[in-house]
Amino acid sequence: MKLFYWAIVILSLGACKQNSQQTAATIKTTPGKTEEETLKAAYAQYPDSASTLQNLVEYYTYNExxxxxxxxxxxAISRDSLNDTYWDMQSIVAGLKGDTALMINGLQHAIDIIPLPKYIISLGAVFAQTKNPMALRLADALLVANKANAAVEANFIKGLYYSFTNQKDLAIPFYDKCIQLQYTFMDAYIxxxxxxxxxxxxxxxxxxxxKAVTIQNNFDKGYYYLGRCFEKLNKKSDAIEAYQTALFYDPNYIEAQDALGKLGVK
Structure with a gap:
């Protein structure tokens, strides 16, 4: 039973997806041109505009x-290699593509330019999931930097590192600390x-x-994994109900559909 994150506490990837959907929905095409051609023309006209670049990149990510x-x-980087936002964008798209090395490269360059907490959090999360002990050093750096205000994320990174290195007993106290600091942080419960x-x-x-689904009653992932637990506890009816609840909140939850199918429920 495993839940893999590329960006957990870094909401960059999710935000990029959401923004790309909004871009696709609102873009007004030039007569006689496709959406892509319109966006490329706008970016060519204003190559130094972050918004025109972002719109074009989001169009591409929306279409995968x-x-x-x-x-x-x-x-864009070749024109301005000292723009940390461009490197961050590279890391986000690389994460969506599943290119870990490029994601790390983008984040490291962004941090070299300006060590913003969000970049350090992102890099720490990736290092944790790739079993790189640098994750712990980055988490400690976040904890000692008062202005970072990232204690929840730092503890979560440590928990992830120990989880991915199969040291579950060491991971749990860090998730507990996350919950203590922010009881609505659902990823820590999961x-x-x-x-x-x-x-x-x-x-x-x-x-x-x-407890997690009590705090957030529309937490589809919580219900899905609760169903998995109920199966292990030989509580078939409870498992079915949990999977069905997950599907109520997310009708496209494929894993929940598959789990129900294996239990003989259509």
Missing amino acids: NYDAALATINK EKALALYDLQQYQKAADVLI
Whole structure:
């Protein structure tokens, strides 16, 4: 049972997807031109405009044309290699594409230019998931930097590192700290439950998820993983109900649909 994040506390990837959908929905095409041609023309006319670049990149990401998005960003970087935003955009699109090395490259360049907490958080999360102990050093740097105001994220990065290095017992206290600092931080509940699940402590994992869906009653992932726990506890009817609730909040939740199918429910 495993939940993989590329950007967890860094909402960059999700924001990029959401913005790209908005761009696709609102763009007004020039008569006789496609949306892509209109966006490319606008960017060609204003190559130093961050907004025209962003609109074009978001159009490509919305259509999952990540190579075109990266090529566009790389051209911008070639003109202004000291623009940290461009490197951050590269890391975001690389993350969407699944190119870990390029994602790290973009974040490292952005940090070299200006070490913003959001970049350090992003890089720490990627390092944690790739089992790189640099994740712990970056988390410690966030904790000692008072102005970073990133204690929740720092503890979560540490928890992720220990989870991904299969040290579940060490990970759980860091997720607890996240919850203590921000009780509505749903990712910490999920990861704590996953760690307990992997330790075969299914009832404890279920208890964590029950608390999570009580706090946020439309938390589809919480219900899905709760169903997984109920299956391990031989509570078939409860598992079915949990999966159905996950689907109520997200009708396209494929894993929940598959889980129900395996239980003989259509």
